[in-house]
Amino acid sequence: MISLFSNLGILAFFKYFNFFVGSFEEITQIFEENLDYLHLNIILPVGISFYTFQTLSYTIDVYRGRLKPTNNFVDFALFVSFFPQLVAGPIERASSLLPQFSTRLSPSKKQIKEGVFLIITGLFRKVLIGDTAGKYVDQLFGNMQLYTGAELIAGLILFSIQIYADFSGYSRVARGTAKLLGVDLMVNFEQPYFSRNITEFWRRWHISLSSCLKDYLYISLGGNRYGISRTYINLMLTMLLGGLWHGASWNFVIWGGLHGMYLALHKFFLGTKKVSNEAIKRVSLKTIFQIMSTYVLVLFTWLFFRASSWEATTLFFKKIINWQNSEYGSYLLLVSAAFVLAVIVIDLLDYNDGVLLRGKFSKAFRYGALTCMFIITLAYMFQAKSSPFIYFAF
Amino acid sequence: MEKLKNIFFAILGFGLMLIVLELFFTLGGITNPIIRIDSKYGEQYIPDKMCNSLFVTEGFGLAKTNENGWFGKGQPKINSSEKTIGVIGNSFVASRQVFSRNNFLNISEIHLNRDSESTYGVYNYGKEALPLSQLLHVKEIVKEEYNPDHILILINDRSFKAASRMAPFYELDNKEQFVLNTDFKSTIVYKVYQKVSWLSNSSILFLAYRVKNFLPNTGRIIFDKFYPDKEVILVNTQEKEQLSTVNSKILHTLVADKDIVFITDIRGVLAADVKEILKDANTIDLRPFLEEMETIDGVNPYYWEIDKDYGHWNNEAHKKIGLELAKKLPHFFKR
Numbered sequence: 001m002i003s004l005f006s007n008l009g010i011l012a013f014f015k016y017f018n019f020f021v022g023s024f025e026e027i028t029q030i031f032e033e034n035l036d037y038l039h040l041n042i043i044l045p046v047g048i049s050f051y052t053f054q055t056l057s058y059t060i061d062v063y064r065g066r067l068k069p070t071n072n073f074v075d076f077a078l079f080v081s082f083f084p085q086l087v088a089g090p091i092e093r094a095s096s097l098l099p100q101f102s103t104r105l106s107p108s109k110k111q112i113k114e115g116v117f118l119i120i121t122g123l124f125r126k127v128l129i130g131d132t133a134g135k136y137v138d139q140l141f142g143n144m145q146l147y148t149g150a151e152l153i154a155g156l157i158l159f160s161i162q163i164y165a166d167f168s169g170y171s172r173v174a175r176g177t178a179k180l181l182g183v184d185l186m187v188n189f190e191q192p193y194f195s196r197n198i199t200e201f202w203r204r205w206h207i208s209l210s211s212c213l214k215d216y217l218y219i220s221l222g223g224n225r226y227g228i229s230r231t232y233i234n235l236m237l238t239m240l241l242g243g244l245w246h247g248a249s250w251n252f253v254i255w256g257g258l259h260g261m262y263l264a265l266h267k268f269f270l271g272t273k274k275v276s277n278e279a280i281k282r283v284s285l286k287t288i289f290q291i292m293s294t295y296v297l298v299l300f301t302w303l304f305f306r307a308s309s310w311e312a313t314t315l316f317f318k319k320i321i322n323w324q325n326s327e328y329g330s331y332l333l334l335v336s337a338a339f340v341l342a343v344i345v346i347d348l349l350d351y352n353d354g355v356l357l358r359g360k361f362s363k364a365f366r367y368g369a370l371t372c373m374f375i376i377t378l379a380y381m382f383q384a385k386s387s388p389f390i391y392f393a394f
Numbered sequence: 395m396e397k398l399k400n401i402f403f404a405i406l407g408f409g410l411m412l413i414v415l416e417l418f419f420t421l422g423g424i425t426n427p428i429i430r431i432d433s434k435y436g437e438q439y440i441p442d443k444m445c446n447s448l449f450v451t452e453g454f455g456l457a458k459t460n461e462n463g464w465f466g467k468g469q470p471k472i473n474s475s476e477k478t479i480g481v482i483g484n485s486f487v488a489s490r491q492v493f494s495r496n497n498f499l500n501i502s503e504i505h506l507n508r509d510s511e512s513t514y515g516v517y518n519y520g521k522e523a524l525p526l527s528q529l530l531h532v533k534e535i536v537k538e539e540y541n542p543d544h545i546l547i548l549i550n551d552r553s554f555k556a557a558s559r560m561a562p563f564y565e566l567d568n569k570e571q572f573v574l575n576t577d578f579k580s581t582i583v584y585k586v587y588q589k590v591s592w593l594s595n596s597s598i599l600f601l602a603y604r605v606k607n608f609l610p611n612t613g614r615i616i617f618d619k620f621y622p623d624k625e626v627i628l629v630n631t632q633e634k635e636q637l638s639t640v641n642s643k644i645l646h647t648l649v650a651d652k653d654i655v656f657i658t659d660i661r662g663v664l665a666a667d668v669k670e671i672l673k674d675a676n677t678i679d680l681r682p683f684l685e686e687m688e689t690i691d692g693v694n695p696y697y698w699e700i701d702k703d704y705g706h707w708n709n710e711a712h713k714k715i716g717l718e719l720a721k722k723l724p725h726f727f728k729r
Contacts (some may be wrong), residue, residue: 132448330572338421342422366406366407368407369411373411384448
């Protein structure tokens with residue numbers, strides 16, 4: 001209990017103190033009270049949400065008897081502060097990392113090869129897809145009143161690409177760096193935009209977080225053990241808190257709430273049926289429709305994630321209602337289509353453990369292509385202003 | 395044999411990836427070449443092209459060229475009753491940082507037409523990195539080819555820099571007479587360009603070509619964390635302590651043309667010299683007005699909030715300048 005409270009206490013203080021005070025202040029303003037003096041000038045420690053979750057998982061696993069407590073403080077400290085995944089995950093379980101740290105770390109040839117591959121492809125995703133999409137997004141969302149509905153829709157599509165490329169790129173670089181040190185980290189993304197429904201999306205998107213939310217929050221709340229209505233409540237609560245985990249803003253709470261609602265509705269329509277974990281084997285019109293509908297539902301939620309405030313969110317809707325097209329709108333929609341296509345191609349190559357590529361191209365061909373990717377990524381990085389990883393802010 | 399086969403496949407892989415990235419760079423508008431080198435005009439924007447670059451560090455780098463290779467709308471029809479206003483200047487006129495509907499040319503056109511019985515058309519003849527020595531040549535081209543009813547010329551601190559673009563520029567001969575320097579046509583870059591101009595449309599090659607500009611800063615780029623933040627120098631007054639003879643003569647030549655209205659925004663030490671030359675000319679000095687924006691409205695007209703960078707006029711400045719021009723220009727046109 002001490003561990004739980006101290007971990008959550010630190011997180012609550014650094015991340016949520018001003019948020020709750022601010023929200024309380026807004027309520028009290030109705031009664032003409034001013035609580036402005038309660039705001040503190042807090043600097044948020046980088047990656048606090050990630051390592052808090054990681055230490056919590058250790059405590060809960062030990063409490064549940066799934067993990068033996070470690071006697072080695074250095075191993076534990078390394079587990080909490082392992083630099084490749086310290087600031088933005090993947091959120092690793094102690095049961096996966098501690099056994100690796102207790103042996104002598106020396107990367108195998110296979111790990112080095114995989115590591116280099118992951119770093120190059122991760123860098124490509126982050127820099128050439130994520131950062132470039134982000135340049136459009138920052139301008140469009142930073143000054144929304146200047147742009148038309150079509151331009152802002154293009155901005156939203158580009159944000160869906162930016163956040164995926166940025167975060168999955170980071171996770172790849174983290175996994176690749178860890179492999180070079182002889183450590184295997186978990187896969188954090190499995191082509192989430194190819195999901196056929198929202199439940200599958202959450203099995204493929206930020207897997208380390210969604211599995212943590214499921215194991216340590218949803219199940220702790222009772223999961224589906226106390227009847228159907230409690231299951232829906234638990235789902236909603238889990239996703240609302242998952243939203244709040246991302247940032248101290250009501251927009252994140254709404255984002256989580258929408259996903260909770262989607263998941264609850266999906267569960268309601270599924271009834272007793274289970275969602276299949278099988279990869280897509282044959283592409284049919286029905287599959288394409290399912291993928292596209294899931295993407296549109298997710299896309300809608302990204303608006304709440306990206307918009308800086310409730311006012312910005314409503315302005316977006318106003319611009320959509322008062323629809324105006326422009327030549328920039330058509331151009332930006334084409335640009336966003338190019339980014340979507342780029343992500344489809346790289347995800348297709350990765351899908352189902354790269355089954356599409358297996359045995360198709362020689363090693364030399366792949367090395368050539370990878371070298372080209374790396375050189376062009378460097379050439380771009382050399383000239384562009386650096387952009388921080390989005391999830392560093394959480 | 396196996397080795398040769400591997401080399402062949404590696405090159406093939408490299409080449410195919412290059413093609414894929416070329417497509418992505420072009421369609422995604424990450425960066426694309428926007429300049430062609432013409433024998434008459436030198437570096438000129440490629441006509442009818444949506445020019446985009448994500449390397450622009452202030453706002454968007456997005457603007458469409460018309461059929462003549464200038465940003466903004468195309469020329470009016472021959473028998474149009476529209477009164478045409480041609481605006482000549484550097485990147486502040488080209489204004490790629492803001493969408494054309496939000497730049498000062500478009501805003502002034504809307505307001506001029508709203509408050510007047512005549513129909514005005516404001517045309518953009520802005521070219522990035524256009525010093526006075528090249529501006530004079532551009533003015534001649536604009537007069538000769540488009541003959542606008544009124545000409546506006548923007549002069550700011552950047553107008554006094556040395557010519558850096560491959561384009562004709564005016565200089566003075568021994569008798570202090572203007573001569574048009576077209577030496578760019580004898581440069582290697584120009585000759586190579588003439589042979590492989592089709593390659594100049596490649597986004598990837600353009601990206602690679604640009605790398606050379608950054609090579610001197612390699613250390614700073616790679617080890618940026620170890621370098622202190624650069625101090626922001628808004629106006630480099632060191633370079634422009636004195637108005638050069640050629641610039642002074644160009645200004646006098648332009649002033650002699652009474653059809654020209656000057657728009658000035660000079661913050662450096664040359665302000666007084668330029669003011670003296672322009673004292674009898676039709677001039678709209680934006681300085682006091684832009685300073686007011688900063689002191690009264692609290693908006694720095696050169697600051698880009700999203701990019702956290704200083705540079706060209708931002709959206710707010712464009713709006714205010716557009717309104718200001720629409721207010722003041724009719725007064726000059728009546729003269």
